[in-house]
Amino acid sequence: MLPAFNEVKPITFEEIERIWRTRLWPERVSKIEPVSWISPGGEIDMDLKIGAPTFLGVYSGQGQEIIGVVSGHSTGGGHYRSRGLWVSETFRGQGMARALIEKLAEVAKEEGHHTLWTMPRLSSWPFYQKVRFFETGRSEKYEFGPHVLAARNLSEPQGV
Numbered sequence: 318m319l320p321a322f323n324e325v326k327p328i329t330f331e332e333i334e335r336i337w338r339t340r341l342w343p344e345r346v347s348k349i350e351p352v353s354w355i356s357p358g359g360e361i362d363m364d365l366k367i368g369a370p371t372f373l374g375v376y377s378g379q380g381q382e383i384i385g386v387v388s389g390h391s392t393g394g395g396h397y398r399s400r401g402l403w404v405s406e407t408f409r410g411q412g413m414a415r416a417l418i419e420k421l422a423e424v425a426k427e428e429g430h431h432t433l434w435t436m437p438r439l440s441s442w443p444f445y446q447k448v449r450f451f452e453t454g455r456s457e458k459y460e461f462g463p464h465v466l467a468a469r470n471l472s473e474p475q476g477v
Contacts, residue, residue: 325385325420328374333386333401336374341386341403345460352390353400357434359456359466366393371424375404375413384408387417389425389433397425397471399435418448426471434468442467449473 330351337349351370356362368391375385384405392398399421404413425433436456437445442465454466 324375325373325416326375328372328383328386330370330372332374332383333372333388336383336386336403337401340405341401342461347460351388353398355398355436355459357392357396357398357432357453357466357468359436359454359458359464367391368397368428371421373417373420373424375417385413385417387421389421391428391430392434395429395431396468397421397428397430397433399433402435402437402441414444415448422469422471431471432468433471434466436464436466439463439465 334349338345342349352367354361354363354365354367356365370388370390372388373386374383376382377384385403385408387402388400389397399418402414402417404417422433434453435445435450438461445465445467448469450467450469452465453468455463456466457463
């Protein structure tokens with residue numbers, strides 16, 4: 318059973334961008350945008366059918382500080398991208414990243430998508446395997462690479 322993390326709730330792009338810029342991608346050169354034009358195949362595709370992004374966060378017990386984030390958006394064809402997962406080092410190993418991914422999977426399913434996909438760094442790949450993603454490819458084209466292209470079938474039963 319996952320920890321409750323009732324604090325998983327929508328946040329703004331400004332809130333998540335601050336975390337991404339200072340915690341997840343502090344050395345990033347390219348501009349941080351609310352959505353990404355990278356396709357599930359790992360290529361930049363300006364013709365993707367990008368949907369409105371969802372930004373999720375978890376606050377500390379006092380609600381003062383964001384301690385975990387993830388975002389997602391449609392990339393068309395039933396595919397929904399998970400992007401920018403980060404959990405504070407202090408709170409890692411407590412199920413928060415899993416809770417964020419599961420909430421994002423719920424959002425994707427509610428919007429009618431059948432696949433949740435992502436592009437984690439190799440160092441994060443073991444976590445994604447634990448939450449039922451499978452490898453679809455690799456890419457070394459982007460900052461902080463190499464990356465694993467990975468997908469998860471949203472029609473699979475929960476609870477693995």
